[in-house]
Amino acid sequence: MDHKWFYICVALMLAILGSPVRANEAAQEDEPKQADGMGEFCYRTILNAEKMKKEMAVKDRQIVQLQYDIEKLILGKADNHWKDELLQSYRYTINTQNATITELNNRIVDLKIVNQIAINFETIRGDLGRLSYLDDQQFNDSVKFQLAKVVKLESDVETITIKLRECQNLTTDTTIKEIERKIVADELLETQSRLSECNTKLDNQRKATRCSSFGYENGIHEIQFPGMSPISVLCNGEIAGPGWIVIHQRSIGDVDFFKTWSEYKDGFGNMDGDFFIGLEKLYRITNYEPYELYVQLEKFDGSFMYARYDDFVIGNESEKYALKSLGKMTGTAGDWLRNQENMKFSTLDQDNDDWTDGDCANKYQGGWWYKEISGSNLNGKLLKEEQESDQAMHWGESIALKAAKMLIRAKN
């Protein structure tokens, strides 16, 4: 190749490499053709140059794309940063606004209070203003009117207070009345209870016309006999079976039996010790219904004997409480009252015996249905030891007895 084409080829290469646009534009054209007179080397060089030009164009586009991507990435990062800052800014603004809103709210509240005060103040000022327009007379009238209202209110309050007190008093009175009523009711109940109890006792007493109501129990009981107030009697159920009334009892010697008519009529002594029931009671009891008599005697040797009469009746006082009947006698002690049957009772102050020349009661130192001589003398002296004596408490023989009891019982 000659120097002329060599230089032309180098110049073309430089031209192609030095101008990418032109090379790019050239790349759009067909592959160069080998010109006449152009050497093979030059042609190949130009061909390679063309290829390189195309590749470089591709690279250029890739670089541009990369730059674009890089810029895009950088720009994206910047965007995020800006957003953070903006968000931060917004937050600050929001916080600031919140604070402002709170402050404003506080101010609104304050303003409302102030406004209310102002309104009140305006009202007061208005009132003052209206007052200032009043002349003296109007002012006085206004004051009087207000005072009248105050007086009326005070009156109302007083009225209400009085009514309230009345209500309280009414309540108290009602309470007291209720309490009184309750007390009365309680007392009534208690009284009714006592009355019921009394009625029960009374019924029992009414029913108890004899000691048999109390069985074998020994003791003092109230007995109701017809025509008589209830009387206390000593019942005995252990000597001769249930239902006996003890009318005479001697064993202690604490009571003197040498007594007057009146004392024998009414009775004397104590049922816990020595006693006599009384002739009047005996008369009434034995005339109500048939009675029997049981006489228990104790000797000083501790032995007992008895005499039982099945029809024991006593006359009234006008009959001198005569021993009107004895009935049939049974027992171990002997019929030593038979001698006294139909005899009147005699006492130290009443001689009703058959002894015309003398006074048996005083002779035998007791009160009894004496005749002339003593067959029995259970109201004579209670001696401390066994001895023979007409004046001693004795039955048949004039031998002192240690103790004696007389009991009666309704036969039916």
Ligand SMILES: [Ca+2]
């Ligand atoms: Ca006489």
